[in-house]
Amino acid sequence: MTPILDVRNLSKNYGRNIGCMDVNFSLYPGEVIGIVGESGSGKSTLLGCMAGHLRPSAGEVLFDTRAEGPRDVLRMSEPERRMLARTDWAFVHQNPRDGLRMTVSAGGNVGERLMAVGARHYGDIRAQAVDWLGRVEISDARIDDRPSTFSGGMQQRLQIARNLVTGPRLVFMDEPTGGLDVSVQARLLDLLRALVRDMGLSAVIVTHDLAVVRLLADRLMVMKSGRVVETGLTDQVLDDPQHAYTQLLVSSVLQV
Ligand SMILES: Nc1ncnc2c1ncn2[C@@H]1O[C@H](COP(=O)(O)OP(=O)(O)OP(=O)(O)O)[C@@H](O)[C@H]1O
Numbered sequence: 001m002t003p004i005l006d007v008r009n010l011s012k013n014y015g016r017n018i019g020c021m022d023v024n025f026s027l028y029p030g031e032v033i034g035i036v037g038e039s040g041s042g043k044s045t046l047l048g049c050m051a052g053h054l055r056p057s058a059g060e061v062l063f064d065t066r067a068e069g070p071r072d073v074l075r076m077s078e079p080e081r082r083m084l085a086r087t088d089w090a091f092v093h094q095n096p097r098d099g100l101r102m103t104v105s106a107g108g109n110v111g112e113r114l115m116a117v118g119a120r121h122y123g124d125i126r127a128q129a130v131d132w133l134g135r136v137e138i139s140d141a142r143i144d145d146r147p148s149t150f151s152g153g154m155q156q157r158l159q160i161a162r163n164l165v166t167g168p169r170l171v172f173m174d175e176p177t178g179g180l181d182v183s184v185q186a187r188l189l190d191l192l193r194a195l196v197r198d199m200g201l202s203a204v205i206v207t208h209d210l211a212v213v214r215l216l217a218d219r220l221m222v223m224k225s226g227r228v229v230e231t232g233l234t235d236q237v238l239d240d241p242q243h244a245y246t247q248l249l250v251s252s253v254l255q256v
Helices: 043-051 078-087 106-116 122-135 152-164 182-199 210-216 234-239 244-255
Strands: 005-014 017-027 032-036 058-065 069-072 089-092 170-174 202-206 219-224 227-233
Touching: 005 043, 017 043, 017 227, 032 043, 032 210, 043 058, 043 170, 043 202, 078 089, 089 152, 106 122, 106 152, 122 152, 152 182, 182 210, 202 210, 210 234, 210 244, 219 234, 219 244, 227 234, 227 244
Parallel strands: 032 202, 032 219, 089 170, 170 202
Antiparallel strands: 005 017, 005 058, 058 069, 219 227
């Protein structure tokens, strides 16, 4: 099977600082990989490089495009990459404000993504927006309200609807449950897990929360100082960590 994403020797320096160093992994269709590590370990840098938000210093990010098979997204033209970001990719930010348009209604936030990929029929767009608000457990009575009137959890669910409405094949998530109350986090995690499973999504999830990867990720990559120090099946890595740093991560959670 061709990986949907194949990352090869990806490195990013910030001047003399290492952001991430020599990262290699493949993600297969329908698979969810979690990237964990303490603050500053390079998770966001790696995610940003893969999603085209940051320019890596070296390496390749091969994405299995629908039309032409694997292409290095780092060598695509900007319009090509933007099109990919609209059609095949989704990016869920930690802070919903970074992923939503706060001055546009909830329905508009979902609908405008459909319009960006060519939808024109107002009735259809509205119907799909209603459907997606329902899927993320937002009452359709709130469709004309702005996200600024929503709770943090609702905003995050709306951001997810906005991202998934176009049927992406690959979702990047940056601390999707960060900054939310614990009870709200649990509900959001359940919702995300159901959506990922039902839609057969491939996903890369960056988090420092091992509970998030335990629930969502099939495989895990542990990062320290910009490098991957351990990879494996999530349960295997968490239940029987091999690297001293992973052992520390796991035991520090158990002590909480
Ligand atoms: N814009 C920047 N300029 C210089 N150094 C940076 C910049 N962004 C990140 N770094 C450095 O790169 C390394 C990796 O940072 P990164 O933000 O990717 O880690 P992280 O694991 O995502 O951390 P966090 O969980 O706190 O977001 C750190 O040493 C950081 O100081």
